[in-house]
Amino acid sequence: MGLFDLPGKLSVDPRISSWLAELGTITDEPPGLTRTFLSPALERAKQLVAGWMHDAGLRVHEDQAGNLIGRLDCGNAAAGTLACGSHLDSVRNAGNFDGPMGVVAGILAAERVRASGAVLPCHLEIVAFADEEGVRFQTTYLGSRYYVDHLGEAERAFADAAGITVGAAIAAHVPNFPPPPARHLIGYVEAHIEQGPILEAEGLALGVVTAIAGQTRARILVAGKAGHAGTTPMGMRRDALTGAAECVLLVENMARRVDGLVATVGQLEMSTPASNVISGGVQFTIDIRHAENATRQRFSRELFAEIEKRLHARDLEVRIEIPLAAPAAKCAPKLCGQLAEIVERHQVRCPRLVSGAGHDAVALAEVTDVTMLFVRCRDGLSHHPDEFASAEDIALAVDVLAEFLTGFSSAAHG
Numbered sequence: 459m460g461l462f463d464l465p466g467k468l469s470v471d472p473r474i475s476s477w478l479a480e481l482g483t484i485t486d487e488p489p490g491l492t493r494t495f496l497s498p499a500l501e502r503a504k505q506l507v508a509g510w511m512h513d514a515g516l517r518v519h520e521d522q523a524g525n526l527i528g529r530l531d532c533g534n535a536a537a538g539t540l541a542c543g544s545h546l547d548s549v550r551n552a553g554n555f556d557g558p559m560g561v562v563a564g565i566l567a568a569e570r571v572r573a574s575g576a577v578l579p580c581h582l583e584i585v586a587f588a589d590e591e592g593v594r595f596q597t598t599y600l601g602s603r604y605y606v607d608h609l610g611e612a613e614r615a616f617a618d619a620a621g622i623t624v625g626a627a628i629a630a631h632v633p634n635f636p637p638p639p640a641r642h643l644i645g646y647v648e649a650h651i652e653q654g655p656i657l658e659a660e661g662l663a664l665g666v667v668t669a670i671a672g673q674t675r676a677r678i679l680v681a682g683k684a685g686h687a688g689t690t691p692m693g694m695r696r697d698a699l700t701g702a703a704e705c706v707l708l709v710e711n712m713a714r715r716v717d718g719l720v721a722t723v724g725q726l727e728m729s730t731p732a733s734n735v736i737s738g739g740v741q742f743t744i745d746i747r748h749a750e751n752a753t754r755q756r757f758s759r760e761l762f763a764e765i766e767k768r769l770h771a772r773d774l775e776v777r778i779e780i781p782l783a784a785p786a787a788k789c790a791p792k793l794c795g796q797l798a799e800i801v802e803r804h805q806v807r808c809p810r811l812v813s814g815a816g817h818d819a820v821a822l823a824e825v826t827d828v829t830m831l832f833v834r835c836r837d838g839l840s841h842h843p844d845e846f847a848s849a850e851d852i853a854l855a856v857d858v859l860a861e862f863l864t865g866f867s868s869a870a871h872g
């Protein structure tokens with residue numbers, strides 16, 4: 459008997475790999491994987507997923523925003539609804555796991571719950587959200603935000619590159635399945651690849667997410683004075699680039715002193731780059747994330763003040779714009795505790811992680827208790843065709859989700 463004949467291997471459901479591979483071929487822009495909100499590829503992916511939901515014994519619904527919902531009704535119309543899901547849309551040239559992994563795991567877990575004959579105290583909805591990445595409208599969580607509150611006027615007014623607004627796109631969408639019944643959400647659980655290196659480094663398949671980091675995105679505009687690289691003495695320069703360079707290192711140095719905080723300069727542009735011209739203008743971005751809003755806000759204030767001080771000392775002008783300040787989402791300690799307890803039955807211990815990336819759980823957290831299960835991914839890689847999580851790790855996540863969904867009771871978290 460060779461390594462690959464070990465009994466443990468036999469318990470990995472072959473549908474995990476085959477479903478994810480099949481979904482990975484459904485794209486708007488071949489040869490890579492790209493699926494955006496209400497696109498033809500997203501519609502095809504939903505048809506496929508709807509078939510799997512149906513085969514798993516779930517009643518399939520679709521809302522006006524294109525969220526696909528597989529529902530296991532508990533028979534009590536007054537009961538609350540526990541939701542479990544992730545997203546089917548992707549970034550451009552994406553991998554097969556970010557989003558679809560949580561949808562596939564949710565369906566397989568629900569199938570297990572149904573087959574067990576367990577009597578649930580609530581309805582169960584496995585949701586494949588139609589938009590998390592926000593590629594089409596340059597926003598985030600359109601699908602899950604519609605699922606929880608049907609979107610506000612401001613969000614409906616966002617337009618895509620063709621000038622079509624969110625509101626018009628949703629109005630024009632023709633659902634293939636009946637709308638879901640009205641629901642009262644009592645919890646949400648999402649399985650997702652970690653998109654980071656921690657679980658792999660610790661040699662563990664699963665971890666529980668305690669919070670999803672809030673983020674501040676700033677744009678720093680630095681104005682100096684363009685000048686001739688040969689004729690302007692070093693002491694008479696107002697070089698915007700050297701000022702910006704000092705700030706880039708400042709961001710790194712200050713961020714390293716705050717536990718759990720990450721800050722990144724990901725974009726830097728010179729207004730008129732030329733090899734023989736002193737830089738007259740530079741703009742760069744700063745992305746700041748932390749699980750605690752107060753920590754992130756205090757760090758941002760101190761960083762921006764220091765940036766202004768340093769640039770003024772160089773006789774440079776500075777303007778700081780904040781296009782995005784999204785608060786952190788806390789996962790519910792009780793749900794996280796229940797989930798971690800189950801994980802600990804399957805592996806030696808359960809790491810508690812903060813998600814540095816945003817997730818549909820952020821939108822759900824506005825209306826209900828949420829928790830997330832992270833699955834180890836290779837090299838911490840995501841938003842890339844080489845993104846990978848093993849079928850064995852995902853199978854373990856299905857086991858944990860199935861136990862969580864079966865054991866869930868509203869009393870346990872109320």
Ligand SMILES: [Zn+2]
Binds near residue numbers: 545557590650817
């Ligand atoms: Zn995702």
